[in-house]
Amino acid sequence: MRTGKITIKDVARKAGVSVGTASRAMNGAPGVLARTRDVVHAAAREMGYQPNAAARALRSRSSRLIGCLFSDLENPLYARLFNSLQDRLADEGFVTLITASSSKVDRERRAIQTFAERGLDAIVIAPGHQDDPELLQMLRDFPAPIFVVDRDMEISADRLVFDHAAAIEGAVKHLTDLGHQRILPVISHQNTRPGLERHAAFDAAMARAGLSVGPKVEPETPNASVFSQLRDRLGAPDRPTAMIVQGTQVLSSALNALAVAGLRVPQDMSLIAVGDSAMAEDHVPPITALRMDRTVLVDEIAGCVLRRIRGDQDVPMDLTLRYDLIERASCARVSED
Structure with a gap:
């Protein structure tokens, strides 16, 4: 087979992925799941395709995109968290994307797949399904930093939980x-x-x-x-x-x-x-x-995500945020009647 006539479009077609995904997979860029990368590389080897130097330069690029996956945006905590994260990360030049799954596992899997294919620099997640095997495997394969908010998930990721x-x-x-x-x-x-x-x-x-x-x-x-x-x-x-x-x-x-x-x-x-x-x-x-102190919550998440993207954090972060009991006028000694 003559490699000079084989293009990335041919590889993408054989692998059953988009041209953009095939290009990122061949050049080691962020945003491609491990199994997708393996399929693309196998197709390229079979066809005799070789990427050029310009394509290899893609690996150093950043998407400047950060994704958030939350189970339910009707939950005021997640709505406020996203708004605060969006403001904080915008100051650093990032655009924050969000998807709410309504606690539907198929939506959560699809969101993680899309985040990976679009080459996001990091994701912040609080899914409705913390034990789903397929979702966990997708997260283990995810090619960018992951920050987990208040979930017990058997993956390698930074995490902040509430006490x-x-x-x-x-x-x-x-x-x-x-x-x-x-x-x-x-x-x-x-x-x-x-x-x-x-x-x-x-x-x-x-x-x-x-x-x-x-x-x-x-x-x-x-x-x-x-x-x-x-x-x-x-x-x-x-x-x-x-x-x-x-x-x-x-x-x-x-x-x-x-x-x-x-x-x-x-x-x-x-x-x-x-x-x-x-x-x-x-x-x-x-x-x-x-x-809970939402300012601390946002500062810890945003700070960790940015350090991960810059390569400044080596050890996993695992923090616990406590609640304070704010006493007001809604509690009284039980009536003897």
Whole structure:
């Protein structure tokens, strides 16, 4: 076969990839999954293709693109995190792309594949499926730095997690110190780190206090309405006297359910929000909340990503960010009535 007449288009066609992907694979540029690179190189060898010097120069180029994959942008945490990361990274000359998977694993796999093919310099991820074997393998093959936000994933990546266990344990202790024994967690139980950690910590804290755990209210998503579930629970003779409620929208529907039930905060129901917000702060009365320092969160993620891209960070980063219990007026000593 005469190699002089073989072009990168021919190689791409044989390998079943785009010309851009074939070119990046042949020249060692970032953004190509290992298995795709192997297919392209095998096609090139079979056809006798040799890249020229100009094409090899592509390996030193940067896309100036950083990708974010989050499970749900309706979650205020991820929306705020993306906006802050976008501003911080723009100051360094990067454009930040985002995709929200709605916790659908096929979307998450497709997003990682697209991020790789487009040659992104790094990605920041908080997927809805932390244990999916195919997704994990794609991430292990990913050719650029990965930063994982609050997920337990068996991949080599930098990571920052939240100390949900200490936060929930502190919230339970705050309520039991006020005499509450019937405490209701209103926390989603998805198969990712936040839900698993929070429920395990709640059960353990109640056990240490010598209290039983009654029926829980578990939103299907971090932003689902719990109005109907709570309305039934609050009407029971053994209704809770305190609640730990996650999220802005879940909190809003919980407050509506309390109002319909004729229960006052904190006279009839003590309340702690998981995650602080303007709504919690401005509510009458203001709601006690578990707050994390979002400035530290963004600084740590952006700083690590930039160091990775520049080659200035050698060891994996594994940080834990704590919550602070911000005491306001939504918790009171349990009524003796």
